[in-house]
Amino acid sequence: MDQLRETDSQIAELIQREAARQANVLRMIPSENYASAAVLTATGSILANKYSEGYPRKRYYQGQEFIDQIEEVAVQRARALFGAEHANVQPYSGSPANMAVYLGLLGAEGRVMGMDLAAGGHLTHGAKVSFSGSYYDVRQYGLSRENGLIDYEAARRLAREFRPQLIFCGASSYPRIIDFAIFGEIAREVGAFLAADISHISGLCVTGLHPHPLPHADVITTTTHKMLRGPRGGMILCRAGLAPAIDKAVFPGLQGGPHNHVTAAIAVALKEASGTAFVEYCRQIVANAKALADELMARGFKLITGGTDNHLALIDASCRGLTGKILAQAMEKAGIVANANKIPFDPRSANDPSGVRLGTPALTSRGMKEPEMRRVAALIDRVTDVVGDEAALAKIRAEVEEMCAAFPAPGIA
Numbered sequence: 007m008d009q010l011r012e013t014d015s016q017i018a019e020l021i022q023r024e025a026a027r028q029a030n031v032l033r034m035i036p037s038e039n040y041a042s043a044a045v046l047t048a049t050g051s052i053l054a055n056k057y058s059e060g061y062p063r064k065r066y067y068q069g070q071e072f073i074d075q076i077e078e079v080a081v082q083r084a085r086a087l088f089g090a091e092h093a094n095v096q097p098y099s100g101s102p103a104n105m106a107v108y109l110g111l112l113g114a115e116g117r118v119m120g121m122d123l124a125a126g127g128h129l130t131h132g133a134k135v136s137f138s139g140s141y142y143d144v145r146q147y148g149l150s151r152e153n154g155l156i157d158y159e160a161a162r163r164l165a166r167e168f169r170p171q172l173i174f175c176g177a178s179s180y181p182r183i184i185d186f187a188i189f190g191e192i193a194r195e196v197g198a199f200l201a202a203d204i205s206h207i208s209g210l211c212v213t214g215l216h217p218h219p220l221p222h223a224d225v226i227t228t229t230t231h232k233m234l235r236g237p238r239g240g241m242i243l244c245r246a247g248l249a250p251a252i253d254k255a256v257f258p259g260l261q262g263g264p265h266n267h268v269t270a271a272i273a274v275a276l277k278e279a280s281g282t283a284f285v286e287y288c289r290q291i292v293a294n295a296k297a298l299a300d301e302l303m304a305r306g307f308k309l310i311t312g313g314t315d316n317h318l319a320l321i322d323a324s325c326r327g328l329t330g331k332i333l334a335q336a337m338e339k340a341g342i343v344a345n346a347n348k349i350p351f352d353p354r355s356a357n358d359p360s361g362v363r364l365g366t367p368a369l370t371s372r373g374m375k376e377p378e379m380r381r382v383a384a385l386i387d388r389v390t391d392v393v394g395d396e397a398a399l400a401k402i403r404a405e406v407e408e409m410c411a412a413f414p415a416p417g418i419a
C-alpha cells in the first residue's frame with residue numbers, strides 16, 4: 007500500500023476506507039466473502055503482466071514456462087475438487103462462464119430452459135435483459151406457489167412441450183436443496199444438455215453438504231469468489247468429450263488472454279478448499295444459516311420456504327410492514343449489509359422488491375458461529391423497530407462494530 011499511496015493517494019485512500027468498511031460491518035450478501043491474504047497476494051501479483059492466449063502447451067505467445075505450470079496446477083486442482091474429467095479455469099467470471107456454455111453447446115442460437123430470475127435464477131439463465139434471453143429461444147421454469155420450492159413437475163411438462171436443447175439449473179436466491187437428479191432425468195428424456203450453475207453452493211457440493219451435480223449434469227459452472235473464497239473468476243467443469251467445444255467457446259470464442267494472476271489465485275483458493283478445514287467451514291456456513299433462520303422465525307419473521315438448507319435465507323419484509331429496500335437500507339445504517347431481493351411471486355418490482363436476502367459465508371469466514379448468528383437475528387429484529395430513527399440505528403451500529411472487532415476479517419490487515 008505504501009507504493010500505491012505514493013503514486014495515487016486518492017485510490018489508496020479509497021481502498022483503505024473500503025477495507026475498513028469490510029472489516030467493520032456484518033457482510034451478509036450471500037455471494038460475497040473474504041479471500042485469504044494468500045489469494046489476494048496471488049491476485050495482485052506480476053502475473054497480471056503476461057499475455058498467454060491459448061491453453062497450456064498450446065499458446066500463441068512465447069514466455070509461458072511458468073504460466074503453463076500455474077494453469078496446469080489450477081486445472082488439476084479443479085478437476086480433483088469437483089471430481090470432473092475436464093476443467094477450464096479461464097472464464098473471466100461467472101457470466102462469461104455461462105456464456106461459454108451457451109456458445110460451446112448450442113452455437114449462436116438454440117432452445118434453452120432456465121430458472122426465472124424472479125424465482126431466484128440468475129440473469130444468465132435466460133432473463134430477457136441478458137444475452138441469454140435476448141439471443142436464445144428461452145422458456146423459464148419457476149417455483150410452486152404452494153411451498154416456494156422448485157416446481158419440478160411443471161419444469162418437466164415445459165421441457166416435454168418445448169424440447170429445449172440446453173437446460174440450466176442452479177440459482178442465485180434459492181434457500182433449499184436443488185435436485186440435480188430430477189433435472190438430469192428431464193434433460194435426458196428430452197435429449198437436452200444439462201448445465202448446473204453452482205456458483206452459490208459450490209463449496210457445499212464439493213464437501214457433501216449439498217448433492218453434487220455429477221453425474222447428472224453434462225457441464226458445471228461456478229464463480230470462484232463466493233463460497234470458494236477465490237479471486238473474482240469463473241470455471242467450467244465437464245466430461246472429457248465436451249472439453250474441445252467448451253475450451254473453444256472460452257478461447258477464442260469469447261475471450262482473449264486469460265487473467266493469469268486470477269488463475270494463480272484460483273489455484274491457491276482450490277488448495278485451501280481441498281483440506282478438512284474447508285469441510286468444517288462449509289458445515290459451519292450451513293449451521294450458521296439455520297441458526298440465523300431459526301432465530302429470525304422465533305422472533306416472528308416470515309422466511310421464504312420456512313427456513314434454509316444452505317447458506318442463505320430470504321426474509322419477506324412485509325411481515326414487518328416494510329419493503330425489502332427500506333429494511334436493507336436501515337440494516338446498512340446499523341452496519342448489517344445485505345441486499346433487497348425479490349421473493350417468490352413478489353407483487354413488487356425488482357427495483358423495489360419485498361424481500362431481503364441474507365447469507366452466512368462471509369460471517370463464517372470471520373469465525374462467527376451459532377451464538378453470533380442468534381445475536382445478528384436479534385440486531386435485525388431491533389432494526390425493524392427503529393427504521394428511520396438515525397440515533398437508534400447508530401447505536402446498533404456501534405454494537406455491530408464491537409462484535410466485528412472480536413472476529414478479525416481474513417485478508418484485511
Ligand SMILES: Cc1ncc(COP(=O)(O)O)c(C=O)c1O
Binds near residue numbers: 104128205229
Ligand atoms: C448462480 C449465479 N451464476 C452466475 C453468476 C454470475 O457471476 P458474475 O457476477 O461473476 O458474472 C452469479 C452471480 O452472482 C450467480 O449467482
